[in-house]
Amino acid sequence: MTVVDESNTSIAADRGDALLRVDQLQKYFPITGNGLLRRRIGDVRAVEDISFDVVPGETLGIVGESGCGKSTAGRTIMRLLEPTGGRIEFDGRDITKLSRRELVPLRREMQMIFQDPYSSLNPRHTVGTIISAPFKVQGVKPARGVQAEVQDLMARVGLNPEHFNRYPNEFSGGQRQRIGIARAIALRPKLIVCDEPVSALDVSIQAQVVNLLEDLQDEFQLAYIFIAHDLSVVRHISDRVAVMYLGRIMELAESDKIYKAPLHPYTHALTSAVPLPDPRAERKRERIILTGDLPSPINPPSGCVFRTRCPKAQQRCTDEIPLLREFSPGHYGACHFPEERKLV
Amino acid sequence: MSQPFLDVKELRVQFPTEDGIVNAVDGVSFSVQKNETLAIVGESGSGKSVTAQAVMGLINRKSATITGEVFLDGEELVSASKEQVRSLRGKRMAMIFQDPLSSLHPFYSIGRQLVEAIKVHQDISKAKALGISRDMLDRVGIPNPERRLKDYPHNLSGGMRQRVMIAMALLNDPELLIADEPTTALDVTVQAQIIELLRGLQKEFGTAIVLITHDLGVVADMADQVVVMYGGRVVENAGIEDIYYRPEMPYTWGLLGSVPRMDVGRHERLEPIPGQPPSLIRLPKGCVFRPRCPYHELVPGNRCDDERPDLVPTSASHAVRCHLEPAQRREIAAERLGSPAMEET
Numbered sequence: 001m002t003v004v005d006e007s008n009t010s011i012a013a014d015r016g017d018a019l020l021r022v023d024q025l026q027k028y029f030p031i032t033g034n035g036l037l038r039r040r041i042g043d044v045r046a047v048e049d050i051s052f053d054v055v056p057g058e059t060l061g062i063v064g065e066s067g068c069g070k071s072t073a074g075r076t077i078m079r080l081l082e083p084t085g086g087r088i089e090f091d092g093r094d095i096t097k098l099s100r101r102e103l104v105p106l107r108r109e110m111q112m113i114f115q116d117p118y119s120s121l122n123p124r125h126t127v128g129t130i131i132s133a134p135f136k137v138q139g140v141k142p143a144r145g146v147q148a149e150v151q152d153l154m155a156r157v158g159l160n161p162e163h164f165n166r167y168p169n170e171f172s173g174g175q176r177q178r179i180g181i182a183r184a185i186a187l188r189p190k191l192i193v194c195d196e197p198v199s200a201l202d203v204s205i206q207a208q209v210v211n212l213l214e215d216l217q218d219e220f221q222l223a224y225i226f227i228a229h230d231l232s233v234v235r236h237i238s239d240r241v242a243v244m245y246l247g248r249i250m251e252l253a254e255s256d257k258i259y260k261a262p263l264h265p266y267t268h269a270l271t272s273a274v275p276l277p278d279p280r281a282e283r284k285r286e287r288i289i290l291t292g293d294l295p296s297p298i299n300p301p302s303g304c305v306f307r308t309r310c311p312k313a314q315q316r317c318t319d320e321i322p323l324l325r326e327f328s329p330g331h332y333g334a335c336h337f338p339e340e341r342k343l344v
Numbered sequence: 345m346s347q348p349f350l351d352v353k354e355l356r357v358q359f360p361t362e363d364g365i366v367n368a369v370d371g372v373s374f375s376v377q378k379n380e381t382l383a384i385v386g387e388s389g390s391g392k393s394v395t396a397q398a399v400m401g402l403i404n405r406k407s408a409t410i411t412g413e414v415f416l417d418g419e420e421l422v423s424a425s426k427e428q429v430r431s432l433r434g435k436r437m438a439m440i441f442q443d444p445l446s447s448l449h450p451f452y453s454i455g456r457q458l459v460e461a462i463k464v465h466q467d468i469s470k471a472k473a474l475g476i477s478r479d480m481l482d483r484v485g486i487p488n489p490e491r492r493l494k495d496y497p498h499n500l501s502g503g504m505r506q507r508v509m510i511a512m513a514l515l516n517d518p519e520l521l522i523a524d525e526p527t528t529a530l531d532v533t534v535q536a537q538i539i540e541l542l543r544g545l546q547k548e549f550g551t552a553i554v555l556i557t558h559d560l561g562v563v564a565d566m567a568d569q570v571v572v573m574y575g576g577r578v579v580e581n582a583g584i585e586d587i588y589y590r591p592e593m594p595y596t597w598g599l600l601g602s603v604p605r606m607d608v609g610r611h612e613r614l615e616p617i618p619g620q621p622p623s624l625i626r627l628p629k630g631c632v633f634r635p636r637c638p639y640h641e642l643v644p645g646n647r648c649d650d651e652r653p654d655l656v657p658t659s660a661s662h663a664v665r666c667h668l669e670p671a672q673r674r675e676i677a678a679e680r681l682g683s684p685a686m687e688e689t
Contacts, residue, residue, distance in 0.1 A: 065531035066502075172620055202387035203558060207602035207616030214613075229531065232561070236604035236614070259606060273536035275561030277603045279584050282564045289540055290533045293501045 018053035018089075019190055019223050020077070020110075025050050025086035027069070027076045031298065045297050046072040048247035049086070051324065056190060059217065059224040061238030061255065063231055063270070067294055069247040070227045074193045077225065078112050079103055091190070108138055111184040115196035117176030121168040127154070127179055128164035134186040153182040157212060174205035178212065185216060193225045198233060210237060231274045235259050240330075243267050246297055246305040249324055253331040263327055263338035266306045304336065312337050347418065348375035349552045350399070350437075350520055355412035355422075357391075357398050364625040368394040370576035371412070373655075376569070378519065379546065381553040383567035385560065385599070389621050391576040392556045396522045398422075399554075400439050401429035416520065435465045438513035442525035444505035448497040454481075454508055455493030458515060465516045480511040484541055503534035507541070514545065522554045527562060539565055560603050564588060569661075572596050575622045575632030578655055582662040589681070592664040592673040595633045597680050615680075631667065639676065643667040 028043040047069045054060050062070045075081045077088055079095060088096045095106060111134075114120035121130055131150045135142065142149035151161035157178040159171075168176055177197060184192050194213070198206040210233065216222060228234050234241055235255055242252040243266065251264040262268055269288040276282045292309050295301050301308050307317040316336050324334045357369040369391045376382040386392045397403050399414050401421060414421040416437060421429055433439075441447040449457055458477035459470060466473070474493065481489035484507045497505055506526065513521060523542065527535035539562065546553055555566055563570060563584075570587040572580040572595065580593040591597055601615035619636040628634050630649045640648040647653075647667045655665045666673065 065533060174620070202621070203560070203602045204387060204598055204617035205620075207604075207614040208618075210604070211614055211616060231532065232604045232606040235606050236608075236612075269533055271606065273532040274606050275535075275539075275559070275565040276607055277560035277564050277588070277600065277605060278607075279564040279588050281607065282561070287536055287540075289536055293503065 020054040021089040023087040026084040028084040061234035061241040064244035068244040108187045110191040111189040113194045157182045191223045263333040351375040351415040353413040358409045376552045379550040382569045383555045383563040386573035390573040435516045437520040438518040440523040444509045484511045524556045
């Protein structure tokens with residue numbers, strides 16, 4: 001039987017002026033039968049009880065492998081998906097249950113950048129139309145006129161402002177991602193959820209976009225939730241990092257702690273699996289190879305979801321869900337048998 | 345050194361299109377020994393995958409012009425007949441693709457596809473071929489191989505499918521394995537498993553591996569020799585240590601400066617390469633990297649604009665395509681990369 005620890009309080013509690021607080025957020029996708037009534041026969045538990053906060057101007061990275069729920073978490077926080085349970089608070093306001101209409105003004109404050117620069121821009125709209133859409137939707141009239149503002153934005157993200165009349169297909173992948181970024185910053189939001197914003201780009205272009213995101217953050221005091229599977233990029237850009245596995249947060253800490261002294265066996269395996277672009281360091285490194293496959297999120301293991309692949313799993317891991325608790329200031333882990341381990 | 349197992353000389357692949365001729369591969373040369381891993385590194389459009397396909401004889405000759413020479417254990421393949429290349433493919437040389445879902449047939453069971461791959465080259469009974477298939481699945485770390493033979497590709501996870509692809513490539517004990525982005529579609533923990541597997545197989549069979557990738561971490565982990573491609577040309581070719589600690593081509597510097605490192609924290613700014621890769625239809629007249637190169641002004645007399653640099657050896661195992669003076673290059677590299685380049689010579 002699964003035991004739930006009642007002392008689990010919101011981990012956001014002691015960080016004061018958070019911009020975003022996520023508390024025990026859940027997102028299930030129902031699986032329906034084939035019959036006439038399409039009865040619900042189960043759930044894909046994409047996000048299960050995740051809690052964290054984001055303070056103004058910081059970058060929280062969310063890493064994990066495919067199917068860990070990181071993108072679903074991002075979309076649920078943005079309220080692009082309806083949360084199944086839990087609470088999302090933005091700037092002190094509960095936004096978990098806001099209606100579509102009530103959400104509109106909120107979009108000025110929180111924006112999203114998507115992975116695929118090819119499908120997230122309407123191919124029939126000019127770049128100018130795409131970047132100015134937020135003004136139109138929000139009824140904002142920039143003092144110097146929309147076109148001047150759009151051209152400023154284009155220049156700011158490194159696009160030629162004279163190209164505002166062109167269509168997305170005339171731009172390369174990196175440039176399209178810049179268009180998406182210009183659209184996201186148009187209304188000067190406080191938070192941008194970036195879902196794999198550079199994974200579709202070549203390395204040399206990826207670095208350009210990463211630098212741009214960093215510059216914009218400094219300039220506009222943006223907070224980012226940076227969702228990616230590439231641990232090196234996340235390490236580079238994030239102040240704090242949450243590691244997800246099968247819908248849950250396994251570990252959450254400052255970026256340096258996650259990479260230099262992780263506590264959770266999954267984080268050990270994940271960080272040790274990333275090859276370093278440095279042959280001497282790389283060939284000296286010890287690698288933890290995980291066996292087996294990711295369990296199904298429809299029927300996740302009892303107790304700790306990682307236990308089926310964990311080299312340290314014991315009986316307690318089957319019986320009891322490890323809750324995310326604070327091991328040292330700001331360093332949270334969900335493990336019954338954590339162990340600090342130097343990897344890099 | 346003995347004769348290399350794979351020797352590619354001045355390989356050129358051109359595709360005629362409505363917009364003009366695409367020079368996908370523009371005079372590429374490299375060689376690989378048995379038991380050695382050569383990595384071909386480059387970004388989209390650098391010509392790395394087309395090079396691999398040309399070596400494997402997978403490019404339709406009606407849609408492309410292929411010139412140059414490819415020697416597989418002394419046998420020339422570019423001028424060879426289709427049948428001759430087909431008899432080698434899958435037997436002496438095999439290929440692993442990036443996307444295992446689109447390279448396995450969705451309608452046929454894993455067992456049927458593996459048996460077919462064996463029977464193309466070996467005249468043995470179906471039962472025996474099934475036995476070989478089962479052993480190979482076991483060898484690449486697939487649990488329950490007996491049951492997996494009856495499964496279809498959609499029953500397997502991405503990592504398992506890639507293992508099936510590797511098993512299929514290894515069925516006829518190939519001496520050369522070309523792996524085109526074999527781990528790009530996989531999660532890191534699965535990638536680590538696959539790299540481990542490839543390394544073990546190479547140790548066991550002495551396979552020559554050509555690894556095509558854009559991931560400089562995977563290269564650092566696996567390669568002995570590295571070919572850096574840009575705009576269809578080889579711009580640098582060197583041993584693994586030289587590429588990472590003593591690179592001499594501005595594009596290689598740019599690549600290394602663009603990659604975030606997991607062992608380096610924040611506040612270390614990336615140094616991306618400005619601009620965009622060139623169009624393969626209208627390649628620059630001189631150096632392909634000239635439009636993005638921050639150092640071209642150091643070369644006197646507009647040579648970078650007008651004159652195509654040759655791939656010039658700077659040591660026995662290091663060749664560079666650049667007009668900068670070797671001394672200049674070493675100085676800039678030492679400055680850009682910091683201590684490692686200075687540390688050892």
